[in-house]
Amino acid sequence: MGKGIAITGMGIISAIGNNVEENYRSLIDGKKGISRISKIDTVHKDALMVGEIDFTNQELEQFLELGGSHNYSRSALLGAFAAKQAVSNANITHINSYKTGLVSATTVGGMDKTEQYYYEYFENKEVQKYIEGHHAGDSTQKIAEQLGLHGSLVTTISTACSSAANAILLGARLLKAGKLDRVIVGGTDGLSKFTLNGFKTLMIQSDTYNTPFDENRKGLNLGEAAAFLVLESDEVVQKENKEVLAYVKGWGNANDAFHQTASSDHGDGATLAMQKALKVAGSKSNEIDYINAHGTATPNNDLSEGRAFLRVFGDTVPDFSSTKAYTGHTLAAAGGVEAVFSVLALQHNVIFPNLNFKNPMQEFHLTPQTELKKKKLHTVLSNSLGFGGNCSTLIFSKEA
Amino acid sequence: MEALKEELKSKIIEQLNLEDVSVDEIADDDPLFGDGLGLDSIDALELIVMLDKDYGIKLADPKEGKKIFESVGTMADYITQHKTK
Amino acid sequence: MKPVYINSVASISAQRTFDNSVFLDEITEYTDNVIRVIDPNYKEFIPPAAARRMAKGIKMGVAASKIALNEANLENVDAIITGTGLGCIADSEKFVSKIIDDNEEYLTPTSFIQSTHNTVAGQIALSIKCKGYNFTYVHSSVSFESALLDAKLQLEYDEAQNILVGGVDELADHHIKIHKLVDHIKADVVNSKELLESNTEGAVFGEGASFFVLSNKKSDHTYAQVLDVATYNSFSKQELQSALESFLQENSLEISDIDIVAMGNNGDIGYDGYYDALSHGVLKNTAQTYYKHLCGEFNTASSFGAWMAAKMIRTQHIPEAIKLNGMEPSKIGTVLLYNQYRGENHSFVLLRGC
Numbered sequence: 133m134g135k136g137i138a139i140t141g142m143g144i145i146s147a148i149g150n151n152v153e154e155n156y157r158s159l160i161d162g163k164k165g166i167s168r169i170s171k172i173d174t175v176h177k178d179a180l181m182v183g184e185i186d187f188t189n190q191e192l193e194q195f196l197e198l199g200g201s202h203n204y205s206r207s208a209l210l211g212a213f214a215a216k217q218a219v220s221n222a223n224i225t226h227i228n229s230y231k232t233g234l235v236s237a238t239t240v241g242g243m244d245k246t247e248q249y250y251y252e253y254f255e256n257k258e259v260q261k262y263i264e265g266h267h268a269g270d271s272t273q274k275i276a277e278q279l280g281l282h283g284s285l286v287t288t289i290s291t292a293c294s295s296a297a298n299a300i301l302l303g304a305r306l307l308k309a310g311k312l313d314r315v316i317v318g319g320t321d322g323l324s325k326f327t328l329n330g331f332k333t334l335m336i337q338s339d340t341y342n343t344p345f346d347e348n349r350k351g352l353n354l355g356e357a358a359a360f361l362v363l364e365s366d367e368v369v370q371k372e373n374k375e376v377l378a379y380v381k382g383w384g385n386a387n388d389a390f391h392q393t394a395s396s397d398h399g400d401g402a403t404l405a406m407q408k409a410l411k412v413a414g415s416k417s418n419e420i421d422y423i424n425a426h427g428t429a430t431p432n433n434d435l436s437e438g439r440a441f442l443r444v445f446g447d448t449v450p451d452f453s454s455t456k457a458y459t460g461h462t463l464a465a466a467g468g469v470e471a472v473f474s475v476l477a478l479q480h481n482v483i484f485p486n487l488n489f490k491n492p493m494q495e496f497h498l499t500p501q502t503e504l505k506k507k508k509l510h511t512v513l514s515n516s517l518g519f520g521g522n523c524s525t526l527i528f529s530k531e532a
Numbered sequence: 533m534e535a536l537k538e539e540l541k542s543k544i545i546e547q548l549n550l551e552d553v554s555v556d557e558i559a560d561d562d563p564l565f566g567d568g569l570g571l572d573s574i575d576a577l578e579l580i581v582m583l584d585k586d587y588g589i590k591l592a593d594p595k596e597g598k599k600i601f602e603s604v605g606t607m608a609d610y611i612t613q614h615k616t617k
Numbered sequence: 618m619k620p621v622y623i624n625s626v627a628s629i630s631a632q633r634t635f636d637n638s639v640f641l642d643e644i645t646e647y648t649d650n651v652i653r654v655i656d657p658n659y660k661e662f663i664p665p666a667a668a669r670r671m672a673k674g675i676k677m678g679v680a681a682s683k684i685a686l687n688e689a690n691l692e693n694v695d696a697i698i699t700g701t702g703l704g705c706i707a708d709s710e711k712f713v714s715k716i717i718d719d720n721e722e723y724l725t726p727t728s729f730i731q732s733t734h735n736t737v738a739g740q741i742a743l744s745i746k747c748k749g750y751n752f753t754y755v756h757s758s759v760s761f762e763s764a765l766l767d768a769k770l771q772l773e774y775d776e777a778q779n780i781l782v783g784g785v786d787e788l789a790d791h792h793i794k795i796h797k798l799v800d801h802i803k804a805d806v807v808n809s810k811e812l813l814e815s816n817t818e819g820a821v822f823g824e825g826a827s828f829f830v831l832s833n834k835k836s837d838h839t840y841a842q843v844l845d846v847a848t849y850n851s852f853s854k855q856e857l858q859s860a861l862e863s864f865l866q867e868n869s870l871e872i873s874d875i876d877i878v879a880m881g882n883n884g885d886i887g888y889d890g891y892y893d894a895l896s897h898g899v900l901k902n903t904a905q906t907y908y909k910h911l912c913g914e915f916n917t918a919s920s921f922g923a924w925m926a927a928k929m930i931r932t933q934h935i936p937e938a939i940k941l942n943g944m945e946p947s948k949i950g951t952v953l954l955y956n957q958y959r960g961e962n963h964s965f966v967l968l969r970g971c
Contacts, residue, residue, distance in 0.1 A: 581725045
């Protein structure tokens, strides 16, 4: 089916590690990155748990050798850090030697600085530089600059929790259509008071460790992360004799059109997204070896997603797990983080456990994979379902 | 009690931006959700904040709201029993 | 690959553009540094129960999408793709200021929900029950062009037949105040007719929503064909000219094939030089038009430009108010749009009559 979309590089920073190797280690060792809030000054410190990244902004600035005066938000810092890893992992030395683009995703953008200096802008000229850093596209522009992209197709997607999955989806389509030879795709979201309080108003955050697909799940833990993939066309792979980590084989996006925030009870959007992705991949549902679920551990998501599994896969739902118990829900970055995890699963033939699961949900008898499982994997499906009904599915495979 | 009910009605209209509804149009036992006023889960979250802010009642689980917000009457009963301010 | 057509248009702007039966016949002049839209009667488009939780940006987006759907005689589409630089920023401001003012207490969900960028596309989907592809691009001045490019790809490959594409951004108080602090908004008011002669830094800020039904089937209402869309994160003024030439070359066109260029000049002496590089350079002998004196500057102002270009092709008429160099082509066949904001995020869009 058409052109192969090769993944030739990956980069990630999350609550369970500052690079791909560290993330893999944590996944294998069952080491979660959920803790109390230490880097944000919020009154909810003791009421919430989150997936925070170890590095402070200052440390990230040093890694990026920013120096002097700059106006990077945390999302921009994390994004540049992970995207640079991905490009170096793909052994790219001359970024503009092929027609290269960047599609990033974010929901908070520069909101961390906006909430910090909202009133101070009027009194302190020093901080006014952050005004231009507020809009979502700013972090992407900075990542492009850090990567040395010039005169290139650079854009940003913001579709809540499915944002990075949609960035990967667009990147794959741009390559397939021959608009680009190479594209860096993913997402970045730093934690902010804005999102912590926003999700608090929705009353879907857990005050303890999140427990995806468990009957007694209390909600999600927010997390922060950035993760990027390098996608390259067959031509580039051949010419440069590239090592291919995996292929993006299928993609699908649909809208629940049900409610402003909640998913439909029967998972219409998720069902449609999975069906579309299977169709694009030319795969049958029984060819899926593992599902990296969206599995946020909110009552609504896990029920809706579980029902969608039953609708798409019938009685033979493949092994599935949510890795949100490790990283927290990293919002716009989640689709990128879980794409990296899906590729790691394929590379190492392993299914990562769904931590913290105890009891199956009353509504159905779906039990996620709770132990690390070695299994020959060919094809992995990853879901990202969001706010505003936005549902996306990606299918990754060892073969084109 | 009657005063509280009237107060709640105007607060609901204001907080939920129900421009086309007036206080007289809401009966004490009209269902607020579904067929009645047609409120939804986001409105329920708005009402939970109202309970906290104006009456010092904290709900930990949005599901608890379901019974409380059945009508203006049930809301007034609950508030009378549980208010802390 | 299938051709891609603009089958309907809709615009809510600082001009009376929501009425598709006219085309800038009467111009509303402004002497200000911030200009707001002329609102249609939103009640005609949105039921009160739905409207009660809608931010201005959502109302503009939903109303514009209804106008576009009506004109295309469609009740639904296969996909909804929007561009917005800032989303419903008034609600973002409301939520942030409440976090600070009330020390993170008594916050309510509505303004948080509205502040997510994809809320306009989500609400349009809800209002017409569209379960198809739903995307939102948020990349400054190429937000709309990214949406256009995405739609074009899907239609060319016949992955969809009708797609609703739009650009929407709203004004908000804090946003205006802080952009005045850094001179992104002009310090002094300026009359819209004199925008390009203001000789000062910054722009006149505006807002608006322009939506289109794009299709790979031509209809009786077809305005124009979308030949190509390209966006570029950065350029020097020197590179611009050759970039335009290679963009045209890819479409087997030359400068002389362009009947009209519609440019995004906003009167900012810091950055209008980019437009000058083309209008005094390779496009010197091309009929030039501009539009930001009518709609103001905002991240998706170029969607107003696309609306204007489609209207020019359909009516074969250049309204007096948008003429920049007074030239008039014998016919309006091919229109080029060029836009950038503060020297970044450049775009070329090519439309052609059919």
